[in-house]
Amino acid sequence: xxxxxxxxxxxxxxxxxxxxxxxxxxxxxxxxxxxxxxxxxxxxxxxxxxxxxxxxxxxxxxxxxxxxxxxxxxxxxxxxxxxxxxxxxxxxxxxxxxxxxxxxxxxxxxxxxxxxxxxxxxxxxxxxxxxxxxxxxxxxxxxxxxxxxxxxxxxxxxxxxxxxxxxxxxxxxxxxxxxxxxxxxxxxxxxxxxxxxx
Amino acid sequence: xxxxxxxxxxxxxxxxxxxxxxxxxxxxxxxxxxxxxxxxxxxxxxxxxxxxxxxxxxxxxxxxxxxxxxxxxxxxxxxxxxxxxxxxxxxxxxxxxxxxxxxxxxxxxxxxxxxxxxxxxxxxxxxxxxxxxxxxxxxxxxxxxxxxxxxxxxxxxxxxxxxxxxxxxxxxxxxxxxxxxxxxxxxxxxxxxxxxxx
DNA sequence: TTGATAACCGTAGGGATCCTACGTATATTA
DNA sequence: TAATATACGTAGGATCCCTACGGTTATCAA
Numbered sequence: 001x002x003x004x005x006x007x008x009x010x011x012x013x014x015x016x017x018x019x020x021x022x023x024x025x026x027x028x029x030x031x032x033x034x035x036x037x038x039x040x041x042x043x044x045x046x047x048x049x050x051x052x053x054x055x056x057x058x059x060x061x062x063x064x065x066x067x068x069x070x071x072x073x074x075x076x077x078x079x080x081x082x083x084x085x086x087x088x089x090x091x092x093x094x095x096x097x098x099x100x101x102x103x104x105x106x107x108x109x110x111x112x113x114x115x116x117x118x119x120x121x122x123x124x125x126x127x128x129x130x131x132x133x134x135x136x137x138x139x140x141x142x143x144x145x146x147x148x149x150x151x152x153x154x155x156x157x158x159x160x161x162x163x164x165x166x167x168x169x170x171x172x173x174x175x176x177x178x179x180x181x182x183x184x185x186x187x188x189x190x191x192x193x194x195x196x197x198x
Numbered sequence: 199x200x201x202x203x204x205x206x207x208x209x210x211x212x213x214x215x216x217x218x219x220x221x222x223x224x225x226x227x228x229x230x231x232x233x234x235x236x237x238x239x240x241x242x243x244x245x246x247x248x249x250x251x252x253x254x255x256x257x258x259x260x261x262x263x264x265x266x267x268x269x270x271x272x273x274x275x276x277x278x279x280x281x282x283x284x285x286x287x288x289x290x291x292x293x294x295x296x297x298x299x300x301x302x303x304x305x306x307x308x309x310x311x312x313x314x315x316x317x318x319x320x321x322x323x324x325x326x327x328x329x330x331x332x333x334x335x336x337x338x339x340x341x342x343x344x345x346x347x348x349x350x351x352x353x354x355x356x357x358x359x360x361x362x363x364x365x366x367x368x369x370x371x372x373x374x375x376x377x378x379x380x381x382x383x384x385x386x387x388x389x390x391x392x393x394x395x396x
Numbered sequence: 397t398t399g400a401t402a403a404c405c406g407t408a409g410g411g412a413t414c415c416t417a418c419g420t421a422t423a424t425t426a
Numbered sequence: 427t428a429a430t431a432t433a434c435g436t437a438g439g440a441t442c443c444c445t446a447c448g449g450t451t452a453t454c455a456a
Contacts, residue, residue, distance in 0.1 A: 209453065210454090212452055241442095
C-alpha cells in the first residue's frame with residue numbers, strides 16, 4: 001500500500017547474487033536431465049557450490065527452478081511458432097512446430113515433472129512459460145482451423161499433453177519414433193474431411 | 199536352488215496378516231485418489247491403523263502397493279477387453295475399450311504416477327498388471343488392424359500413453375470431455391483410408 | 397487341549413530431504 | 427571511506443524412507 005515517492009531508484013543487483021543464480025540454473029539443468037526433475041534440491045545446491053538457503057532464496061519452489069532451467073528452450077519454441085506462422089501454411093506450420101516440441105521433449109528425456117509444470121493444465125497457469133507456450137500452440141491451432149480444414153473441438157494443449165504422455169516412458173528408449181508417428185496421427189485425426197459420428 | 203522334499207505343505211496364511219493387508223489397500227486407495235500417488239507411505243500406514251513396518255512387509259515397494267490398489271480395476275479392464283472382442287466388431291471394440299480406459303483414468307483423477315507404474319513403458323514390465331494391460335490392448339489393436347482398415351505402425355501402448363497425458367492435469371477439472379474427444383481423434387487418425395505422406 | 401513354532405507385529409533409529417530462522421559477511425552507493 | 431541494503435551460510439525442527447530387532451500371536455501337531 002505504499003504510495004510514497006513512486007518506486008525506489010532500484011540499486012543494481014549484486015554480482016555474487018547473479019553469479020550464484022546462474023550456477024544454480026546450470027547445475028539444476030545438468031542434474032535434472034540426468035536424474036529427473038525430482039532430483040534433491042540439496043544436491044543441486046551442492047553441485048552448484050552453494051548453500052541450500054541460497055537456492056531457496058533464488059527459487060522459492062521447485063517449479064520456479066524448473067521454469068528457469070527451461071526458460072531458454074520455451075522461449076525458442078515460442079519464437080519458432082511466430083516464425084513458422086509467417087513462413088509456412090497453417091497445417092504445415094502446426095506440424096513442424098509439434099515436431100519441434102517432440103525434439104524439446106527428447107532433450108528432457110520425457111521428464112513428466114517438467115511437463116506437469118509446463119503444460120500441467122489450466123491450474124498450472126501460475127507458471128509464466130506455461131501461458132506463453134499455451135498461447136503459442138493456441139495461435140497455431142486456431143489459424144489452422146480457420147483457414148484449413150481442421151476440426152476445432154480439440155483443446156490445443158491436449159495435443160501437447162498427448163505427446164507428453166507418449167514421451168513419459170523410461171529413458172534411453174527410442175520413443176521418439178512413436179512421438180513422431182503420434183504427431184501425424186493427431187494431425188490426420190484433426191483433418192475434417194468428413195463428419196464424425198459421435 | 200532347493201531340491202529337497204518338494205514344496206512345503208504351506209501353512210494357511212494368518213488371519214491378522216490378511217486383514218491388515220486388506221486395510222492397507224483400502225487406506226492406500228483412499229489416500230491415493232485424494233492426495234495423489236506420491237502420498238506418504240507412513241500416512242497410509244497411520245490411516246490403516248498399522249505400523250509402517252507392516253506396510254513394508256506386505257508391500258516392499260510403492261509400486262507393489264499401487265498395483266495392489268488398482269489390481270481389481272485392471273482385472274476388469276482385461277476382462278472387458280476379452281468380452282468386447284467377442285461381442286463387437288474390431289474397431290467398435292477398440293473404441294469402447296478406450297472409453298473404459300478413460301473411465302478408469304477418471305476415477306484416478308489422472309494420477310501420473312499410477313500411469314507410470316501401469317503403462318510406464320517396456321521397462322515397466324516388472325509390474326504384473328502392466329503386462330496384462332499391454333497384452334489386452336495389443337490384442338484389440340492387432341485385431342482391428344487385421345480385419346479392419348487401420349494403420350499398423352502405431353505402438354498400441356502409445357494410445358494409452360496419449361490418453362494418460364491428456365488425463366495428467368490438475369484434479370477437479372472436466373478433462374474427461376477432452377479425453378473422449380481424444381479417443382475419437384486417435385481412432386480417426388488410425389483409419390487408413392488413404393496413404394500417409396511421411 | 398496344549399505346547400511348539402512359524403509368521404506377524406510394533407518400536408526404535410540412522411540417513412536424507414524439505415523448508416525456515418537468524419546472525420554474519422559483502423557489494424554497492426554516497 | 428562509511429553506511430546500508432543485499433546476499434550468504436550454519437543450524438535445526440519436522441517429515442519421510444527403509445531396516446534391524448525383539449516381543450506377540452495365530453496356526454498346526456501331538
